[in-house]
Structure formats: C-alpha cells, structure tokens
Amino acid sequence: MRSDLQFYEDIVVGVPERFGAYEVTREEVIDFASRYDPQDFHLDDEAAARGPFGTLAASGWNTAAISMRLLCDNLISRQTSLGGAGVQEIRWTRPVLPGDVLSLEVTVTEKRRSRSRPDVGLMKLFQRMFNQRGEEVMRLTSTGMIKVRHPEVP
C-alpha cells in the first residue's frame, strides 16, 4: 500500500475539487446503450431526432459510470477506499451528447465514523458533472467508505 494514501482522518470537509476532461465519444454512447440501455434515443440518430432530447444522447447510467471513473482516477486513487455505501440522489439536469467533454466537481459535505465498525469511516460526496460549456449535466449525492487510520481512537 502506498504510504501517502489518505485515511478517514485526512479527509477535509467542504472544499470542492474539480477533475477531468472526459470526452464522451459517439462510439461509447452507442456501446454503453447497446449493452445496458437499448432505448432508440440512445442508439439511433433518426429515432433520437423524434425522441425526448431531439438528438442522440448518452444513457444517464453512462454519465453516472463516467463520474465514477473520474472519481476513481482523481480521488479514490489517493484514498484507502472501501467502496461505495449507496447513493442518495441522481438528477440528470441536461442531456450528454456525443463529443461532450465532461468534468466533475466533488465536495465532501460530511464525514463520520461508522457506528458498527470502528475501522470504517463514511463520507458524503456531493458531485456535479459539467460539460465543456460549463453547463451542469448531472448531480449526484453518494456515500463512500474509507479506512480509519487509528480505529482505537474514539
């Protein structure tokens, strides 16, 4: 284990960080939708033109998965992560289109120790995803688990 990894005690609450420039290709939009969300407005230009967005748009689950990738590469990779505990909200506020370049703003809004497991800390993360025009495309609130460095300290 890298010695510079962050533990629960190192997590700072209330400071937004912004990551990434993730380009959403047309190929990814169609690949993801073919596998997990085969609605025609995620797959086919002609059908999408008549659909709810008026143009081909990424599955919301694709956008959520991309936020996880940005979180992994930029935040979780420097933490003693124990995985996700759950999601409290996802809102897809604007369609994500092929060619969009996404960035993620993450704020730890709360942290606390687990009541049942002294070696586990919980962090609430407020995430906002933006496109290259600075428009918000998704907001997501989740809870992540992280190791406590000194479980013996209450």
Add this chain to the structure above:
Amino acid sequence: MRSDLQFYEDIVVGVPERFGAYEVTREEVIDFASRYDPQDFHLDDEAAARGPFGTLAASGWNTAAISMRLLCDNLISRQTSLGGAGVQEIRWTRPVLPGDVLSLEVTVTEKRRSRSRPDVGLMKLFQRMFNQRGEEVMRLTSTGMIKVRHPEVP
C-alpha cells in the same frame, strides 16, 4: 409506433413484477470495472481477497446498469418511455459475484401528471435486484417519464 404500447393512463400502481435471469460473467465484471470503476477489488482476484468483499465483486454501477437493461427489456419496451427523470436512492445490500444470476422486481409505487408538461406522466419505481439464492443485492428508487395518451384530459 406499436399500437399496444402503454401510456401513462395504462400504468397500474402497487403491483410488483419480476423479470429476468441475467448472468453476470467474470468477463463483464472486469470489462465494466476496467472502463468505469478500476478499483483493484473489482479487477483482480488477489487484491480482492484482501479487499472489502474478500472476493472479486462487480462494481455497484455495473449492477445498476444491469437493472436498467432488465427494465428496458421487460418494462420500458412495452411503454411510451420518455427517459428517466432521476434516482432517489440506491443501496448495494450485498456484493454481486461473477456467476451470479440476477432478477429484478419492480413496483410502480406512485404516478402523477407533470405540472409543467401536460403530455408527460411521472412514475416512481421501486426496484429490488436479487441473486439466484433469492438474496437482495441492490435496491433502487427512481422516477421515469412516460407519455400521456390524452393530454387534453386534466
């Protein structure tokens, strides 16, 4: 458009439906995680043995995406869907392991007309995903949009 598609008016509240037998292969677990959630306990057996689940487990986002696929194939495919409006909760209650066979139980717990758009209906869906042993692995509450057949009727 198929003439037998369900509109808002056809949606029945409070009746659970159960779908699917989706086999989660080891290949899918690793493919998905490589792309969207590259934490070592989703990718590598040895690291996973020391990780939070004690064994290789699927990304929670992979499980969520699979629930969308089961929803598309079995529910949305017979509806005039307008896409998802958001998610109110996801809880990953048990790890999903390679070889698991997942099924989805869906209940429309609430429906109402959109206040701003008379042609749009909103449905709240309570989803529970189970493995082949009948153990719950995820629960998810979401809101979907569907066309209103007679927008002129208040």
